[in-house]
Amino acid sequence: MFGQGLLKGLAITWKELFTRKVTVQYPEEKIPLPERYHGRFELDVDKCIACGLCANACPNKVIQITREKVGKKQYLTRYVMRIEYCMFCGFCVESCNKGALRFSHVINMNQYFRDKVRLVLVDRPVPEVLPEEEPAKAADGSPAETRGKTARAEVAAGKAPGKEG
Amino acid sequence: MKTQTYVLNMGPQHPSTHGVFRIILELDGEVVVKATSVPGYLHRGIEKLAEARTYTQVIPYTDRMDYLASMLMNWGYVAAVEKLMGVEVPERAEYIRVIVGELSRIASHLVAVGTYSVDIGGFTGFLYCFRDRERVLDLLEMVSGSRMTFSYFRIGGVADDLPPEFFPPLQKFLKDLPSLCDEYDGLITGNEIFQARTKYVGIITPEMGIKYSLSGPVLRGSGIPYDLRKVRPYGVYDRFDFEVPVGKNGDCFDRFVCRIKEIRQSARIIQQAIEGLPEGPIMAKVPKVIKPPAGEAYAEIESSKGILGCYVVSDGSTKPYRVHFRRPSFINLGYLDELLVGWKIADVIAILGSLDIVLGEVDC
Numbered sequence: 001m002f003g004q005g006l007l008k009g010l011a012i013t014w015k016e017l018f019t020r021k022v023t024v025q026y027p028e029e030k031i032p033l034p035e036r037y038h039g040r041f042e043l044d045v046d047k048c049i050a051c052g053l054c055a056n057a058c059p060n061k062v063i064q065i066t067r068e069k070v071g072k073k074q075y076l077t078r079y080v081m082r083i084e085y086c087m088f089c090g091f092c093v094e095s096c097n098k099g100a101l102r103f104s105h106v107i108n109m110n111q112y113f114r115d116k117v118r119l120v121l122v123d124r125p126v127p128e129v130l131p132e133e134e135p136a137k138a139a140d141g142s143p144a145e146t147r148g149k150t151a152r153a154e155v156a157a158g159k160a161p162g163k164e165g
Numbered sequence: 166m167k168t169q170t171y172v173l174n175m176g177p178q179h180p181s182t183h184g185v186f187r188i189i190l191e192l193d194g195e196v197v198v199k200a201t202s203v204p205g206y207l208h209r210g211i212e213k214l215a216e217a218r219t220y221t222q223v224i225p226y227t228d229r230m231d232y233l234a235s236m237l238m239n240w241g242y243v244a245a246v247e248k249l250m251g252v253e254v255p256e257r258a259e260y261i262r263v264i265v266g267e268l269s270r271i272a273s274h275l276v277a278v279g280t281y282s283v284d285i286g287g288f289t290g291f292l293y294c295f296r297d298r299e300r301v302l303d304l305l306e307m308v309s310g311s312r313m314t315f316s317y318f319r320i321g322g323v324a325d326d327l328p329p330e331f332f333p334p335l336q337k338f339l340k341d342l343p344s345l346c347d348e349y350d351g352l353i354t355g356n357e358i359f360q361a362r363t364k365y366v367g368i369i370t371p372e373m374g375i376k377y378s379l380s381g382p383v384l385r386g387s388g389i390p391y392d393l394r395k396v397r398p399y400g401v402y403d404r405f406d407f408e409v410p411v412g413k414n415g416d417c418f419d420r421f422v423c424r425i426k427e428i429r430q431s432a433r434i435i436q437q438a439i440e441g442l443p444e445g446p447i448m449a450k451v452p453k454v455i456k457p458p459a460g461e462a463y464a465e466i467e468s469s470k471g472i473l474g475c476y477v478v479s480d481g482s483t484k485p486y487r488v489h490f491r492r493p494s495f496i497n498l499g500y501l502d503e504l505l506v507g508w509k510i511a512d513v514i515a516i517l518g519s520l521d522i523v524l525g526e527v528d529c
Contacts, residue, residue: 003357004355004357005351005355005356005357005360006356006357006358008351008355009289009351009352009353009355009356011351012348012351012352013289013352016293022296022299034303034306034307034310034328034330035307035328035330036306036307036308036309036310036325036328037306037310038310038311057221057222058222059218059222059223059225059226087225087228087314087316088311088314089224089225089228089314089316090310090311090316090324091221091222091225091316094324103310
């Protein structure tokens with residue numbers, strides 16, 4: 001009979017009226033992200049040995065690393081991701097042997113200006129002596145430790161574009 | 166009375182082309198006398214880009230061909246490289262590939278079904294399909310970390326094991342899926358207006374389907390049960406019990422119905438794959454730097470749109486010498502110009518939608 005299919009469709013939409021809604025009011029409510037979510041990158045500078053494996057793994061040459069030799073060790077001075085070219089494939093995170101480069105759950109990466117898009121994970125001057133090689137001065141205020149802390153704090157708080165727009 | 170034909174340009178910006186695709190229609194009144202399709206607006210040169218990347222680095226680019234079924238695109242490429250290198254993929258990896266691949270097929274078919282409904286004018290069906298596609302994407306997000314461009318396959322296996330929290334929602338989804346398909350059938354398939362628009366419209370005869378080497382639901386809608394998973398099983402597909410749904414008349418309606426039936430069959434395959442999921446490694450022993458021997462390989466898989474073939478030529482270096490993809494959407498689109506002739510302008514939308522093209526794949 002003509003019209004029966006239409007009525008059946010209407011019955012389905014009516015039934016849907018009484019089910020729980022599936023959407024959330026986004027900026028106020030957020031859906032929890034899964035463990036493996038590919039959000040913004042974060043770098044644990046203390047673990048990073050500046051080997052450059054991540055830069056090599058990247059298909060789009062997103063990662064730019066600057067390192068300098070201090071004493072016998074390579075010292076990471078600058079770690080920049082040209083995030084506008086990033087495909088978020090995760091090959092860099094996978095290639096990191098030290099577990100230094102990780103994905104965070106930050107999804108808000110939109111910017112109003114192009115020059116703010118670039119993600120600077122580390123930008124620090126070269127120390128004359130590596131923090132751990134420096135003679136222990138822990139008794140009088142410990143400059144070695146403070147320096148290590150500033151570098152870390154810089155990464156945690158500052159250089160990565162935290163604010164949107 | 167003397168009349169003349171006129172030319173109507175459709176696209177490249179047209180909602181029913183699902184991307185940027187142009188058809189130049191020559192019309193006699195409302196009837197199409199000649200159609201010229203103009204693809205290429207989304208061409209990014211993926212095949213050429215691949216030549217400047219290492220074998221592993223090509224994988225994210227394959228995601229961007231058919232972005233609605235990225236897992237299957239990954240699969241086509243890695244299958245070709247594995248064939249070239251002679252890598253034996255561990256069994257657990259093969260099962261995981263089947264699970265995520267079939268989930269991707271479901272997601273792709275849900276878009277096809279939903280957008281076809283909206284092309285014909287039923288917006289409700291579209292929303293219902295997208296509501297359920299979100300559930301599939303949530304599942305794949307748990308596995309790979311991304312919602313659309315997964316880059317989950319690796320040469321010799323998969324990137325990561327399935328997380329334990331993946332299984333309960335998957336089981337729930339599989340349990341709900343038959344009733345969800347019934348909903349689509351009730352909302353879209355059973356709708357008289359939808360049937361009037363699609364039945365006996367854009368008929369592809371089996372002979373023409375074979376002549377134009379169509380594949381996927383477009384061919385199966387014409388009644389030819391040609392599914393690579395069945396006729397030439399790759400991976401572990403020979404171990405699963407499933408049917409290949411076929412249509413009868415080869416019209417738009419049959420192609421559409423085929424997709425909903427395939428969703429049901431995919432659910433059956435996933436259920437069997439979960440039950441038979443073996444323990445073991447998820448990556449074969451492949452060297453860190455992938456350097457296949459000089460030579461060439463061609464591998465085919467059944468993607469959601471049809472047969473995806475990948476041809477890889479190696480010159481023995483770390484980068485492929487040449488990569489070529491046989492994209493099912495592109496091949497299926499080859500018949501469009503001829504198929505449209507004689508149909509009215511409203512049927513153009515119905516016919517184009519029933520082919521289920523993805524422009525990322527057409528233009529590659």
